[in-house]
Amino acid sequence: MEDPLINMLASNNTFGGLSTAELQHVRSAGTMRRFEPGSFILRQGEPADNLYLMFCGCAKLTHVTVEGHQILQRFVRPGDSYGIAAALPGCEFAWSLQAIDECIMLVWSSEVLAELTMRYTTIMRNMLRISLFRRREMNQRYLALRTSNVEQRLAQALLQLCQEVGTDTSEGCIIDVTLSRGDIAEYAGASVYSVSRTLKRWERQGWIRAQRERITVLRRQSLQDLLGVAV
Amino acid sequence: MEDPLINMLASNNTFGGLSTAELQHVRSAGTMRRFEPGSFILRQGEPADNLYLMFCGCAKLTHVTVEGHQILQRFVRPGDSYGIAAALPGCEFAWSLQAIDECIMLVWSSEVLAELTMRYTTIMRNMLRISLFRRREMNQRYLALRTSNVEQRLAQALLQLCQEVGTDTSEGCIIDVTLSRGDIAEYAGASVYSVSRTLKRWERQGWIRAQRERITVLRRQSLQDLLGVAV
DNA sequence: CGATGAATTGACCGATGTCAAGTGGCGTGG
DNA sequence: CCACGCCACTTGACATCGGTCAATTCATCG
Numbered sequence: 001m002e003d004p005l006i007n008m009l010a011s012n013n014t015f016g017g018l019s020t021a022e023l024q025h026v027r028s029a030g031t032m033r034r035f036e037p038g039s040f041i042l043r044q045g046e047p048a049d050n051l052y053l054m055f056c057g058c059a060k061l062t063h064v065t066v067e068g069h070q071i072l073q074r075f076v077r078p079g080d081s082y083g084i085a086a087a088l089p090g091c092e093f094a095w096s097l098q099a100i101d102e103c104i105m106l107v108w109s110s111e112v113l114a115e116l117t118m119r120y121t122t123i124m125r126n127m128l129r130i131s132l133f134r135r136r137e138m139n140q141r142y143l144a145l146r147t148s149n150v151e152q153r154l155a156q157a158l159l160q161l162c163q164e165v166g167t168d169t170s171e172g173c174i175i176d177v178t179l180s181r182g183d184i185a186e187y188a189g190a191s192v193y194s195v196s197r198t199l200k201r202w203e204r205q206g207w208i209r210a211q212r213e214r215i216t217v218l219r220r221q222s223l224q225d226l227l228g229v230a231v
Numbered sequence: 232m233e234d235p236l237i238n239m240l241a242s243n244n245t246f247g248g249l250s251t252a253e254l255q256h257v258r259s260a261g262t263m264r265r266f267e268p269g270s271f272i273l274r275q276g277e278p279a280d281n282l283y284l285m286f287c288g289c290a291k292l293t294h295v296t297v298e299g300h301q302i303l304q305r306f307v308r309p310g311d312s313y314g315i316a317a318a319l320p321g322c323e324f325a326w327s328l329q330a331i332d333e334c335i336m337l338v339w340s341s342e343v344l345a346e347l348t349m350r351y352t353t354i355m356r357n358m359l360r361i362s363l364f365r366r367r368e369m370n371q372r373y374l375a376l377r378t379s380n381v382e383q384r385l386a387q388a389l390l391q392l393c394q395e396v397g398t399d400t401s402e403g404c405i406i407d408v409t410l411s412r413g414d415i416a417e418y419a420g421a422s423v424y425s426v427s428r429t430l431k432r433w434e435r436q437g438w439i440r441a442q443r444e445r446i447t448v449l450r451r452q453s454l455q456d457l458l459g460v461a462v
Numbered sequence: 463c464g465a466t467g468a469a470t471t472g473a474c475c476g477a478t479g480t481c482a483a484g485t486g487g488c489g490t491g492g
Numbered sequence: 493c494c495a496c497g498c499c500a501c502t503t504g505a506c507a508t509c510g511g512t513c514a515a516t517t518c519a520t521c522g
Binding site for chain 1: 294296298300302315316318319322325348349352355356358359360362363365366367369370372373374376377378420
């Protein structure tokens with residue numbers, strides 16, 4: 001099985017569990033689309049009419065509140081999908097997806113998706129699993145906001161970023177995405193100023209290197225320790 | 232169609248959309264169970280091996296964090312169901328469900344549920360819808376914690392409680408469940424003391440009546456106004 | 463080399479949690 | 493039936509985290 005897309009679908013959490021023949025059908029039912037860096041692939045509030053699978057590139061999933069707060073939810077990277085809501089009629093996207101670099105995505109319209117889910121019930125099951133997982137993730141974030149302080153939330157945020165978009169080197173883990181302090185603040189649930197102060201302190205301790213819009217985590221363990229034994 | 236259970240299933244968000252014959256099958260596949268007031272119907276961390284539908288009674292859905300914080304998520308009342316995770320193998324319950332009064336519930340084991348979802352794909356679709364809805368709800372709570380103050384969150388909490396478990400009278404809306412200040416605090420994301428102070432202030436203003444473990448909202452509109460125009 | 467926007471830093475303050483000391487209502491047992 | 497004690501609740505004093513504002517420094521790009 002040489003086709004990288006089929007491989008990707010096979011290991012994708014939405015389409016995992018289907019046979020190769022079925023995956024080929026799924027693949028042919030979707031269309032490839034390309035998005036410019038910085039462009040919005042989809043915006044919150046729009047009707048959820050497509051399911052998207054990232055083939056290559058990286059995008060960020062954000063939400064803007066009525067007060068103007070921007071919340072960075074997570075990154076969508078090769079193999080990740082977004083748009084489960086498209087499987088249900090009448091849904092809207094709750095988040096916006098913005099391309100960071102150039103993105104190539106495989107896209108299924110909700111009509112096509114309806115056929116696919118009808119034919120392959122595994123897809124529906126997978127989607128339910130994903131949704132439950134995300135709910136717990138969201139719940140974790142809520143709890144973190146209630147029970148942890150800024151320092152802990154920031155440590156957790158950096159560790160998550162390492163996992164999601166990090167590149168390990170001999171020195172440490174480079175968070176390989178341009179992220180302003182403001183972005184990080186939104187991600188961790190804090191103000192720019194608190195983030196700046198905390199990062200600076202960690203840098204003085206040699207735990208991280210903090211550059212302009214780029215961070216390298218040198219000592220993951222030290223950050224891990226901040227979270228407390230129970231996490 | 233006189234059977235109250237079938238009626239309940241028909242309007243339930245998990246089984247809605249099935250034909251009467253199908254509902255009868257669904258119903259006969261489940262078993263009725265009774266739970267004592269105060270007893271735990273299920274506990275967080277247990278394998279999710281059952282789906283529960285409340286027939287009569289009321290239960291509360293809570294989560295205890297590693298730090299010992301208790302989070303009140305919501306109430307489960309007649310017609311509500313809990314345990315979507317039982318439709319997927321290997322899941323655990325993330326919340327505990329505790330009976331407030333005596334509860335009569337219709338219960339389906341995960342094996343039976345697997346058959347039902349296989350046969351009636353609508354159920355799977357419904358579950359996905361529910362899960363997405365809950366996710367957004369969770370997201371709303373997260374945002375409230377980040378952008379609103381204690382007073383606003385408390386107002387929102389009371390209004391939600393009115394909707395969920397309130398009984399309207401000529402005076403106002405009685406929140407018809409014994410809820411300590413501590414419970415309310417956990418629900419709104421605040422300390423007991425802040426809750427006590429705020430409630431007392433509202434009582435002096437004549438917006439509510441605050442008794443021991445019982446609250447009556449006299450002026451919903453005043454609370455509503457606190458939330459700001461944008462909500 | 464200047465302009466621009468990111469990042470830092472210090473001073474300040476306010477919302478809210480914590481602690482400690484009451485107060486009051488309700489149930490129980492003598 | 494009364495008194496005691498328990499527990500929910502209240503209230504005041506206080507501490508503090510972390511947000512806001514303002515001023516400054518720094519890096520990057522044209």
